[in-house]
Amino acid sequence: MIKIRETQRGFSIVAAIFLLVVLASLGAFMLTFSNTQHLTSSQDVQGSRAYWAARAGTSWAISTILAAPTVCPVSPTTFNVDGFTVSVICDLKSYDEGGVTKRVFSTTSTSSSGGAVGTIGRTERSLSATLEF
DSSP states (O other): OOOOOGGGTTHHHHHHHHHHHHHHHHHHHHHHHHHHHHHHHHHHHHHHHHHHHHHHHHHHHHHHHHHSTTSOOSSSEEEEETTEEEEEEEEEEEEEETTEEEEEEEEEEEEEESSSTTSTTOEEEEEEEEEEO
């Protein structure tokens, strides 16, 4: 008959606890990784929406300038597009080129959403356009 020494008793419980700790750590890592992926995906969608809101502001400024190419639209102009605050700024510079007056309109459209600068939900995009008449 084989006799088990006293020093070998209880080894299975140590291995089981170690395995449980490793598996729990792996599960926590996967949960954190999944949350990070979800947040990144959400920020990407919001960035795309902010870009299109800024583009809407630029399109508005261009169409307003084309309707009356002698003056800028009221600057700054602020309006809402799909939950984003869009601010459009227009600057007009005139110069003389060989007896002909040229006008250069510079517009900047900035869309933002999600609170204060630096917060995790903040999204902001800006587009510029220049027109010469």
